Amino acid sequence: MSKLILVTGGAGHVASHIIEELIKDADNKIISLDNYFNGSEANHFPGVDYRRGHTKDIDKLIPENPDLVFHLGEYARVSPSVHEPALVYDLNILGTFAVVEFCRQRKVKKLLYTASSTKFAIEGDGRQQTPYSFTKATNVDLINNYGRWYNLPYAICYFYNAFGPREKGTGPYSTLIARFQELYLQNKPLTVTKPGTQKRNFTYVKDLAKGAILVAQKGHGDGYTLANPHTYSIIEIAQAFGGPIEYINNDPGRRESNTGPDKARQELGWNTTLDVLDYIRDFVNTHPRK
Template identity: 50%
Template sequence: MRKKILVTGGAGFVGSHLCERLASDSNNDVYSLDNYFTGSKDNHVANVTYIEGLTADIDKLIDFAPDMVYHLGEYSRVEQSFDDIEKVWKFNKDGIFAVLEFVRKHGCKILYAGSSTKFGDGGLGRSASPYAWTKATNTELVQNYGAWFNVPYAITYFYNVYGSREIQTGKYATLIALFKEKMKNGEPLTIVSPGSQKRNFTHIDDIIDGLVLVGENGYGDEFGIGSPEAYSIKEIAEMYDGEIQMLPERKGNRMTADVISAKTEALGWKPTRTIKEYIEELRAYNWK
């Protein structure tokens, strides 16, 4: 039986990998809705229909009833969200309301990509930045739509995703890719003080395995998808063996986050890649 699957943010880092995996199943018709804020047409993959626009306009842009919506298309940077608060509201708050109304209208399941920042620093991280707050309150709204309107949902949480198609340069670059570019260019690795903040870096392949598994079999909240191994940012930089340059502390920079992967593991998921192996691979290929 054929399935119509919509991925918001399908031209982004995680979304493009999810589209690629879903489209590899000949029984799926896969669609992407992306505003290309951080997504790129370079991330387009075969057998996916691409639609450009805001999630806030989903009801105007999507003229079919999907069987499943993977809602990944939101603003997703912590420190930058202080300067981008209008974009954060438009993409995260206006967007989630429109998407939830859309899935309620069509009676389909939604998988919402929440943010592990809400578990940071013993729960204090949920209000530490505009990004963290919008994501934390969005998970509550998804849960409420489930209770109020019987919308079937699952909520996942990623932990510091790395791998191919990461944003490598500019304001929205992610850490692992940024360090790779700096090593390739002979530049120092910049670390936001104090450097002891810990992260659970998780390979994109493991994230996609979890997303598909939870999308098909998971219902409810707290489906964390994260490596159990935590490293400080300074420890990660030391794995690259490059020059380190410390930067001043910044707002919203959490120190720790608990990985809550028990429900995902109960479905049969487990991580298969480690950040240490990945950095060794990058070194072997001369940071390419």
């Protein structure tokens, strides 16, 4: 039976992989709603209905009644969020409230929200560390409460450090693995934020996309961690590229990562297929230093 699926942030990194996976089923009709604040038309796929706009205008921009909503269209970077709280509030709090209310009023069969693991850091105090963490954790509270107050059908998954194709390597919203690839290609030192021993669960973006779809199809409620079980320090990642390393200060709000509940693996059988060190090894082998 054909399904109408709305993906917010569909021109962004992880959501573009969700769309790439969803369009494999010809019965799925996909609409993306993205304001292109960090999205790119280069991430578009044929056959998808791409609409331009802020999620806070969702009611006007999406007259259809989708069966499923994947909500990824938010401000999505931890450290830069400290410098632009008003933008983060607008995109994440005002935008997400409108999305959640839309799902209630249109009787969407499932809302899938992609939460941030930053709130699990420092024994739960991580949610207070940056505007980004605060808004993401607040939205989890909001959605859990919509489940309680209105029986909203939802599932919440937690992504950990996405890496893989279409990741941005330059600009204020670039992410670490693609940034190191860029610096490596330019024969520049890899900039590691001190102390460099902080560990992260880098997770392959295609595994995250498949996990989010699995959670949307079979999950209920909060607590679906999607993380590679192996953690690596930033120094280990830089060394996998062959260095050299330049240490820098200034990365507000980042603390040791800490994984949340493991329902995705235990209940849904989700697993990862590619480790970041194998991905880097393959990249280095196919791009030998000149």
